[in-house]
Amino acid sequence: xxxxxxxxxxxxxxxxxxxxxxxxxxxxxxxxxxxxxxxxxxxxxxxxxxxxxxxxxxxxxxxxxxxxxxxxxxxxxxxxxxxxxxxxxxxxxxxxxxxxxxxxxxxxxxxxxxxxxxxxxxxxxxxxxxxxxxxxxxxxxxxxxxxxxxxxxxxxxxxxxxxxxxxxxxxxxxxxxxxxxxxxxxxxxxxxxxxxxxxxxxxxxxxxxxxxxxxxxxxxxxxxxxxxxxxxxxxxxxxxxxxxxxxxxxxxxxxxxxxxxxxxxxxxxxxxxxxxxxxxxxxxxxxxxxxxxxxxxxxxxxxxxxxxxxxxxxxxxxxxxxxxxxxxxxxxxxxxxxxxxxxxxxxxxxxxxxxxxxxxxxxxxxxxxxxxxxxxxxxxxxxxxxxxxxxxxxxxxxxxxxxxxxxxxxxxxxxxxxxxxxxxxxxxxxxxxxxx
Numbered sequence: 001x002x003x004x005x006x007x008x009x010x011x012x013x014x015x016x017x018x019x020x021x022x023x024x025x026x027x028x029x030x031x032x033x034x035x036x037x038x039x040x041x042x043x044x045x046x047x048x049x050x051x052x053x054x055x056x057x058x059x060x061x062x063x064x065x066x067x068x069x070x071x072x073x074x075x076x077x078x079x080x081x082x083x084x085x086x087x088x089x090x091x092x093x094x095x096x097x098x099x100x101x102x103x104x105x106x107x108x109x110x111x112x113x114x115x116x117x118x119x120x121x122x123x124x125x126x127x128x129x130x131x132x133x134x135x136x137x138x139x140x141x142x143x144x145x146x147x148x149x150x151x152x153x154x155x156x157x158x159x160x161x162x163x164x165x166x167x168x169x170x171x172x173x174x175x176x177x178x179x180x181x182x183x184x185x186x187x188x189x190x191x192x193x194x195x196x197x198x199x200x201x202x203x204x205x206x207x208x209x210x211x212x213x214x215x216x217x218x219x220x221x222x223x224x225x226x227x228x229x230x231x232x233x234x235x236x237x238x239x240x241x242x243x244x245x246x247x248x249x250x251x252x253x254x255x256x257x258x259x260x261x262x263x264x265x266x267x268x269x270x271x272x273x274x275x276x277x278x279x280x281x282x283x284x285x286x287x288x289x290x291x292x293x294x295x296x297x298x299x300x301x302x303x304x305x306x307x308x309x310x311x312x313x314x315x316x317x318x319x320x321x322x323x324x325x326x327x328x329x330x331x332x333x334x335x336x337x338x339x340x341x342x343x344x345x346x347x348x349x350x351x352x353x354x355x356x357x358x359x360x361x362x363x364x365x366x367x368x369x370x371x372x373x374x375x376x377x378x379x380x381x382x383x384x385x386x387x388x389x390x391x392x393x394x395x396x397x398x399x400x401x402x403x404x405x406x407x408x409x410x411x412x413x414x415x416x417x418x419x420x421x422x423x424x425x426x427x428x429x430x431x432x433x434x435x436x
Contacts, residue, residue: 026120032152043073050117053107056083067144077118078143083111119229124150172223175199175436182221182233183264183275186436191309194405195325195361195374198433210246234261254423258283273302285421288342292421294335320365327359327376351385370400378418392416407434
């Protein structure tokens, strides 16, 4: 088991240091004009850097497709189905289109190269210290909607009011309530961000029982791009749950410190995005004096019907009242105890588990009703270790504060556990939370 774990750790570390951009990341000298990013310069630069042939641009001149108002270079970047084979009536991929003289719509390999070019554009939206994003726009909107601009470093960079420091501009900090979803950026991945766990803090004062309680849960990470389609996010986390009764010693049921790094790669193809995650972590339970090193691998697919708000409940005017996002991912985790502490032998075995997380998030689209409800069930089947299976049901009703939903009041229920060092939960909590 230790040998398997070490191999997994080595693989994750290798991925972190060897990530290679599929297209060159543009600099200000390449794409800026009069203090702003020039779309045409950006489009031509990334297409050339990715090695896209001239066939797609030539085809786009005479075939406007979905975006007739855009230039040819913008069209092939904005339309994520470009250069993908058309599916025939039998459901099998067909051939790409061609002109009467046989000139193809795309050359062999252009689909993958276009994906790399879009990845280089995407990188601009997650490097806030370099290019300001005052409109908070995302990749597709940048080419298809007017009035949106990216500010070049020579012009004043618009700072994020929540994440800034002396001379730093926007700081790539991510604050969450768990490591799930640490790969999502709050501006680029707005839909997914809105349903993530918040870092929470709560106090309780039961004067009848003369008992004081304190709970804190947080994970803080830094997002560092290492390629056009890859990111490294080192993080630390802490969770404590303690209560103090007058005349008695403080009871600490959970006091866990964790540190690690997440490596995430993404691929995009038309309306499909896939996140491939590798998370290496060291965790220490300071109550039991036990320590674990683990590796977790996850696949998070984004589709129009999964991990996106694909279902809308509308009124008679077709205005959205509520939106629903089905949630789902597949994960595997392997770990070894490097220190047993006071745990029993059966509770300190090296483990290997595979499983999934599923659920749904319902959010209000009404400005006067800033509520969101998220329900998830996480199940991990044990192939080795004890206990064999771990699972957790989690329900969270959030009252969001502010239009960006960074802060809020969370009413939550949790039953079960999905980590060996965590205490089993079965109860309700109410807490103030924040995420970004």
